[in-house]
Amino acid sequence: MCGIVGYIGEADATPILMEGLRSLEYRGYDSAGVAVFNNGAAAVVRRKGKLSALQEALDAGSPRGRVGIGHTRWATHGKPSEANAHPHSDCTGRVAVVHNGIIENFHELREQLTAEGHTFTSETDTETIAHLVEKHFTGDLLEAVAAALGEVEGSFATVVLSEDQPDRMIAARKDSPLIIGLGRGENLVASDIPAVLKHTRDILVMENGEIAEITKDGVALRTIDGVPVDRDVLKVTWDASAAEKAGYEDFMLKEIYEQPDAIRETLRGRIGADGAVELDELALATEQVRALNRVYIVACGTSYHAGLVGKQVIEAWARLPVDLDVASEFRYRNPIIDEETLVVAITQSGETADTLAGVREAQHLGGKVMAITNVVGSSVTREADGVIYTHAGPEIGVAATKTFVAQIAAVYILALYLAEERGFMDAADARAVKAQLMELPAIVEEVLNLDEQVKEVAANYVDEKDSLFLGRGMGMPIAFEGALKLKEISYIHAEGYAAGEMKHGPIALIDDGTPIVVVATKSHVYDKVISNIQEVIARDGDVVAVATEGDADIARHARFVFYVPETSELLSAIPAVVPLQLFAYHLAKMRGCNVDQPRNLAKSVTVE
Numbered sequence: 001m002c003g004i005v006g007y008i009g010e011a012d013a014t015p016i017l018m019e020g021l022r023s024l025e026y027r028g029y030d031s032a033g034v035a036v037f038n039n040g041a042a043a044v045v046r047r048k049g050k051l052s053a054l055q056e057a058l059d060a061g062s063p064r065g066r067v068g069i070g071h072t073r074w075a076t077h078g079k080p081s082e083a084n085a086h087p088h089s090d091c092t093g094r095v096a097v098v099h100n101g102i103i104e105n106f107h108e109l110r111e112q113l114t115a116e117g118h119t120f121t122s123e124t125d126t127e128t129i130a131h132l133v134e135k136h137f138t139g140d141l142l143e144a145v146a147a148a149l150g151e152v153e154g155s156f157a158t159v160v161l162s163e164d165q166p167d168r169m170i171a172a173r174k175d176s177p178l179i180i181g182l183g184r185g186e187n188l189v190a191s192d193i194p195a196v197l198k199h200t201r202d203i204l205v206m207e208n209g210e211i212a213e214i215t216k217d218g219v220a221l222r223t224i225d226g227v228p229v230d231r232d233v234l235k236v237t238w239d240a241s242a243a244e245k246a247g248y249e250d251f252m253l254k255e256i257y258e259q260p261d262a263i264r265e266t267l268r269g270r271i272g273a274d275g276a277v278e279l280d281e282l283a284l285a286t287e288q289v290r291a292l293n294r295v296y297i298v299a300c301g302t303s304y305h306a307g308l309v310g311k312q313v314i315e316a317w318a319r320l321p322v323d324l325d326v327a328s329e330f331r332y333r334n335p336i337i338d339e340e341t342l343v344v345a346i347t348q349s350g351e352t353a354d355t356l357a358g359v360r361e362a363q364h365l366g367g368k369v370m371a372i373t374n375v376v377g378s379s380v381t382r383e384a385d386g387v388i389y390t391h392a393g394p395e396i397g398v399a400a401t402k403t404f405v406a407q408i409a410a411v412y413i414l415a416l417y418l419a420e421e422r423g424f425m426d427a428a429d430a431r432a433v434k435a436q437l438m439e440l441p442a443i444v445e446e447v448l449n450l451d452e453q454v455k456e457v458a459a460n461y462v463d464e465k466d467s468l469f470l471g472r473g474m475g476m477p478i479a480f481e482g483a484l485k486l487k488e489i490s491y492i493h494a495e496g497y498a499a500g501e502m503k504h505g506p507i508a509l510i511d512d513g514t515p516i517v518v519v520a521t522k523s524h525v526y527d528k529v530i531s532n533i534q535e536v537i538a539r540d541g542d543v544v545a546v547a548t549e550g551d552a553d554i555a556r557h558a559r560f561v562f563y564v565p566e567t568s569e570l571l572s573a574i575p576a577v578v579p580l581q582l583f584a585y586h587l588a589k590m591r592g593c594n595v596d597q598p599r600n601l602a603k604s605v606t607v608e
């Protein structure tokens with residue numbers, strides 16, 4: 001977690017650092033700070049709270065200089081406070097460090113350094129890096145940082161400056177992301193590409209165990225152990241404006257509206273002119289696909305819900321049994337994986353620590369790992385055996401929306417591919433499914449027309465404390481996702497439940513007026529869902545349904561209905577989730593919540 005940015009060049013560093021941090025605030029926002037060097041002397045400004053608090057402090061007096069580092073924090077060690085905000089310094093105040101990750105042996109290091117006479121001023125693990133650099137500095141900052149990191153166990157993306165060599169930044173990474181932006185007469189370093197896009201589209205993606213010496217005129221990359229590294233430059237083709245709000249009130253709303261494109265782009269090029277699914281990325285020969293005996297999906301959060309959709313669709317089309325686990329459970333379960341298991345890691349960011357650990361565990365056990373991710377060059381793309389990209393564009397809102405539907409689109413493609421390679425789908429069925437898939441972007445465009453109606457309905461529930469989301473079949477993961485969206489951004493307690501399980505517990509929660517959102521699109525279990533709605537009504541629950549256009553009957557049961565166009569049952573996940581995203585969005589806005597940056601959450605969870 002946490003966002004890092006560094007600048008070295010000819011321009012005033014502070015506004016550039018702040019601009020970079022603004023695009024990284026999704027990574028954490030409980031405190032922030034900058035260190036800017038001027039004539040070799042460091043000025044550090046840090047504040048508890050969001051970047052706006054830091055900006056206020058800078059407005060009252062901004063340090064000027066041509067080299068600096070900045071950080072926006074999501075606390076792991078030490079509560080959010082000004083003292084724990086980055087950058088951190090050594091005893092002399094000559095070293096400045098920003099860090100993302102967790103130093104696992106920081107207690108031992110701190111004890112040892114304290115015994116050697118170092119004085120700590122924060123509760124963070126990061127501060128140990130500053131003191132280690134001070135300890136190892138004998139005239140060369142690069143060597144001092146390399147030696148310091150040699151003592152560190154755990155994960156880090158870190159950038160270090162020193163008053164002793166103020167014409168360079170040292171950046172290093174292990175298990176936390178870091179990229180270098182190559183400019184003209186200036187260079188930048190950051191946790192994520194949007195932070196440097198206003199300056200350059202030429203990117204060096206740092207790999208685990210690498211360290212870079214960055215001056216305004218160049219970058220020298222090597223391993224921390226000292227082996228020089230030659231890395232190809234990645235040219236970023238997407239537009240910086242894609243990372244801006246483009247006139248929408250919030251990133252989340254913009255991203256909800258970008259969903260037709262996210263699906264379109266993810267499907268693009270996957271179905272060839274001859275109608276065959278093209279998935280060369282799977283890196284498995286047909287015989288290997290035929291030999292598969294199982295699929296295991298590993299993911300967290302919203303990506304896990306895409307996995308629940310994947311389980312149903314892969315089992316239905318490819319007739320392969322699918323297991324599914326949240327990554328934090330999978331990694332410690334000693335899961336049953338062998339060479340005939342295809343492990344699918346679904347992760348929007350490609351950086352979720354638990355999912356990455358799951359990937360490593362699966363590979364260790366002999367499984368082939370396919371990643372579904374949205375971020376080019378992210379850690380999972382380098383670790384997995386194959387990657388299916390969801391081309392949804394950068395997602396800034398912490399609550400995932402467009403990447404969720406893109407993940408589902410990718411899962412459909414994977415399921416179709418497995419079904420065809422294994423010979424489990426006849427040509428006519430496959431053609432029909434593909435045609436329906438290609439209609440999904442237009443269908444979602446239609447569903448977005450519900451926005452005003454959803455807003456009006458949401459107005460009835462602004463003061464609710466509890467809610468229940470129910471669904472069966474494809475409606476179940478969508479109910480889970482609808483509940484997750486609502487609780488994440490509006491702080492209304494929301495439980496997502498398999499509708500048939502309601503009578504085993506949640507039914508006790510229903511009383512006069514409790515909002516019960518039911519996914520009741522046409523399916524082979526539609527009648528069962530209607531029975532569940534009856535059970536809710538009998539207990540005075542207040543039903544809001546998502547139903548299929550033309551289903552006049554449901555209006556007799558539900559107080560409000562959001563009608564979505566008909567699709568085949570297995571494809572209904574995508575149209576059904578859109579009204580629930582809008583429902584959560586409008587309720588959160590009406591309750592005055594910050595939908596893009598909900599409290600306590602972060603977009604990319606790079607710690608376990």
Ligand code: G6P
Pocket residue numbers: 300301302303346347348349350351352355398399400601602603604605
């Ligand atoms: C965080 C985000 C969620 C996301 C989850 C998994 O909790 O707030 O929106 O679903 O991480 O992230 P991933 O990048 O692995 O999909």
